[in-house]
Amino acid sequence: MKRELTCIICPLGCSLVAELEDGQVTAVKGNTCPRGAVYAREECTNPKRTVTSTVRCKDGSMVSVKTDGTIPKEKMAECMDAINHVILDLPVSVGDVIIEDIFGCNVVATQNKRV
Numbered sequence: 001m002k003r004e005l006t007c008i009i010c011p012l013g014c015s016l017v018a019e020l021e022d023g024q025v026t027a028v029k030g031n032t033c034p035r036g037a038v039y040a041r042e043e044c045t046n047p048k049r050t051v052t053s054t055v056r057c058k059d060g061s062m063v064s065v066k067t068d069g070t071i072p073k074e075k076m077a078e079c080m081d082a083i084n085h086v087i088l089d090l091p092v093s094v095g096d097v098i099i100e101d102i103f104g105c106n107v108v109a110t111q112n113k114r115v
C-alpha cells in the first residue's frame with residue numbers, strides 16, 4: 001500500500017510517498033532531506049499536531065494560545081475541550097503556561113494582553 005503525503009516540516013512542501021506493509025512504513029520517497037522521511041514515518045504510524053487556538057479572558061477578550069510541542073492527533077479534540085473551558089485572568093504574557101502538562105505538552109499564551 002502507498003500513501004501520498006505533503007511534508008509540512010518546512011515551506012518547500014515536498015510530495016512524499018510512503019510505502020506501507022502491515023501498518024509499518026517500509027520506504028519513503030520524494031523527500032529532499034531526512035526530516036521528510038521521519039515526518040512520513042510518524043504521520044503514517046503515530047500522527048501528531050501542534051494545537052493553536054484562543055482562550056477567553058474574564059473581560060470577554062480572547063488570547064491566542066498553542067501547545068509548546070506536538071500531541072497525538074487523536075487527542076486534539078480533548079485538548080481543544082480543555083482549552084475551551086479556560087477563563088483567563090489578565091494580564092497575560094507570551095509564554096505564560098495556560099494549561100500545564102496536557103498530553104505531554106503545556107498550552108502557552110502566544111500574545112501579550114494587559115488589563
Ligand code: SF4
Nearest residue numbers: 007010013014033036
Ligand atoms: S522533506 Fe525536507 S526539504 Fe522537503 S519539505 Fe520536508 S523538511 Fe522540507
